[in-house]
Amino acid sequence: MSGWRGLLLTLVLAAVGSLPAAAESLGDESRGAVLFNRECSVCHRIGPDAENRIGPRLTGLFGRRAGAVPGFEYSKSMARMGNDGLTWTLETLEAYVENPKALISGTRMNYRGLKDAAARADLLAFLRLHSDRPQNIPEAEPTARKTDPDLDAAVLAIKGDRDYGEYLSAECTTCHQRDGTDQGIPSITRWPEEDFVVAMHAYKQRLRPHPVMQMMASRLSNDEIAALAAFFADQD
Amino acid sequence: MTLTRRSFIGTGLATGALLQAPMVGAQGRPRVVVIGGGAGGATMARYLAKDSEGGLDITLVEANPIYTTCFFSNLYLGGFRDFESLQHGYSRLSDMGITVITDTATAVDRAARSVTLAGGQSLIYDRLVLAPGIDFREGSVPGWSLSDQDIMPHAYKAGPQTLLLKAQIEAMPQGGVFAMIAPPNPYRCPPGPYERISMVAHLLKQSNPTAKILLIDPKEKFSKQALFEEGWQTHYPGMIERIGPDFGGASAEVRPATMEVVVDGEAMKVDCCNVIPGQVAGRIAALAGVTDDSGWAPVMPETMASRVDDTVWVLGDASAQGDMPKSGFSANAQAKVAANALRGQLLGSRIFPARYSNTCWSLIAPDDGVKVGASYEPTPEKIASVESFVSQTGEDAALRKATYEESLGWYAGITADIFG
Numbered sequence: 001m002s003g004w005r006g007l008l009l010t011l012v013l014a015a016v017g018s019l020p021a022a023a024e025s026l027g028d029e030s031r032g033a034v035l036f037n038r039e040c041s042v043c044h045r046i047g048p049d050a051e052n053r054i055g056p057r058l059t060g061l062f063g064r065r066a067g068a069v070p071g072f073e074y075s076k077s078m079a080r081m082g083n084d085g086l087t088w089t090l091e092t093l094e095a096y097v098e099n100p101k102a103l104i105s106g107t108r109m110n111y112r113g114l115k116d117a118a119a120r121a122d123l124l125a126f127l128r129l130h131s132d133r134p135q136n137i138p139e140a141e142p143t144a145r146k147t148d149p150d151l152d153a154a155v156l157a158i159k160g161d162r163d164y165g166e167y168l169s170a171e172c173t174t175c176h177q178r179d180g181t182d183q184g185i186p187s188i189t190r191w192p193e194e195d196f197v198v199a200m201h202a203y204k205q206r207l208r209p210h211p212v213m214q215m216m217a218s219r220l221s222n223d224e225i226a227a228l229a230a231f232f233a234d235q236d
Numbered sequence: 237m238t239l240t241r242r243s244f245i246g247t248g249l250a251t252g253a254l255l256q257a258p259m260v261g262a263q264g265r266p267r268v269v270v271i272g273g274g275a276g277g278a279t280m281a282r283y284l285a286k287d288s289e290g291g292l293d294i295t296l297v298e299a300n301p302i303y304t305t306c307f308f309s310n311l312y313l314g315g316f317r318d319f320e321s322l323q324h325g326y327s328r329l330s331d332m333g334i335t336v337i338t339d340t341a342t343a344v345d346r347a348a349r350s351v352t353l354a355g356g357q358s359l360i361y362d363r364l365v366l367a368p369g370i371d372f373r374e375g376s377v378p379g380w381s382l383s384d385q386d387i388m389p390h391a392y393k394a395g396p397q398t399l400l401l402k403a404q405i406e407a408m409p410q411g412g413v414f415a416m417i418a419p420p421n422p423y424r425c426p427p428g429p430y431e432r433i434s435m436v437a438h439l440l441k442q443s444n445p446t447a448k449i450l451l452i453d454p455k456e457k458f459s460k461q462a463l464f465e466e467g468w469q470t471h472y473p474g475m476i477e478r479i480g481p482d483f484g485g486a487s488a489e490v491r492p493a494t495m496e497v498v499v500d501g502e503a504m505k506v507d508c509c510n511v512i513p514g515q516v517a518g519r520i521a522a523l524a525g526v527t528d529d530s531g532w533a534p535v536m537p538e539t540m541a542s543r544v545d546d547t548v549w550v551l552g553d554a555s556a557q558g559d560m561p562k563s564g565f566s567a568n569a570q571a572k573v574a575a576n577a578l579r580g581q582l583l584g585s586r587i588f589p590a591r592y593s594n595t596c597w598s599l600i601a602p603d604d605g606v607k608v609g610a611s612y613e614p615t616p617e618k619i620a621s622v623e624s625f626v627s628q629t630g631e632d633a634a635l636r637k638a639t640y641e642e643s644l645g646w647y648a649g650i651t652a653d654i655f656g
Contacts, residue, residue, distance in 0.1 A: 082634075083635050083637070083638035084638065163586060167588045170653075171572070173653050174569065174646070175595075175645065175649045177648060177649045181648065182645075184645025184648075185645030185646060211609070215609065215610070215623050215625055216593065216611065218611075
């Protein structure tokens, strides 16, 4: 059975061609365990009896709504994303572990992110072991999993046209307040350019859940996102 | 007849004038006169002033010294907001150098490029921006005319009408009947009548739980229908009855003198009747000769300039632009595109591609908010919808609460964007 599946998978991958090797098998669980101890265990516990510490318990993480562990005090940003419908899947966890701020701008998780794709795959494989039904993850064919949401360095390097950004920003300030007030709708001023860019691309790629933001981001080109970032970076 | 001749002359002059750009007014600065200080007009004036840094002579004419937003006025009816929270002054626009005149425009002479105000003043413009919102179509609801608005209020232009409607609802006898005549398309704020029904139901549920609500509707379908109907079922079971066009909803008549509504030949006594008639562009647009047979003013999708005369720009509800709903959000979005284009035309500043979008939030019950929205782009024919979304039925309470809280943030954001 598994042999057949493996063969089919190979065929599918050969047909698609461009998928990274990491999609085929998630990663190495034992290397993931070592990584967990090194990178995560200062704040997080995992396992049947794990409790919340500085961070929430990570048992049963897959399929869980963001910000949903009872008794844990989440950041406003994390709670908002959970309400908007962010659920932890391979795709969203990978984006979050790679760069937490790409997914949750105001997360309290003080972690720089795990940039190495193979290491992320190992860590996710370990986290998956502690989920309710590890064998069901991913639920769809591996080909359904998006490729790494990594942004090309060239996209991050675009120098934004600030004047164009100012014009485009008028679309943002219909809802987001210019003075940075955070009332029902988050503040978007004084935002480091790179964080802004990755956040907007996370909406554009529909990793972040909010429908209005997904719609607004979907028609912004790379240059336009850079232009907005250049404008908002110096707004206070 | 005169209007036809004038509009012909006006168009001719406009074409000639384009060749002499940039325009220079009497004091050396191009003069822009904006009629209407709502979401379209005030945003336009503010963005022109902010971005031209003194390069334009801007006058804003608005009938009310303090503006009451129609958006969110349903939340006042439901008891979720103070009336004062809907009111905004123009002092911050004045501080930016905009001349704010409290008056009503009564005539536009496009050949002479002048606007006459009710107070007798006359304003000369290089560019005229019309953002007058809506007026009501005569004879739209048989038996009702504007002179009946104190008996059967429309409350579809916020202000004293809004206060009156709320007072009438609160004065209803126990077990009384509230009726609404909903408007035919197109009209201001597509979900507005249905959000209002929800807010009236919420109010009555607390103070008058045996009261009934009769929604008489000429339309087969309405905005966010599945969401509203689900919400009414959940929060106000048995309270709301909708009479659609199949049962006479499109031919209802009202009798203000006897407080009766006649549907399908049957007269019913009601205790409060909210008549929201069919609508047309605010009257000054027709007086300026820029409306067509539909009663709305067709505009260029790239810029919001009138198709009849490109020295006149029409924003918001009054315009016929294509797919965008008539909403404060739309008017605000259109004004920012128009301001960029108009400034470029008069001052040679950079003109960027038009970006339009809209989101309408509605409140169904406490912490039960929903939204619908879309993005748009100009095509040669119209402003066309590109992508859209709408809240789903069966969403969990946390998301609905977050949606409501988001709408509060939006109100604060957009009013700051409009009024400074």
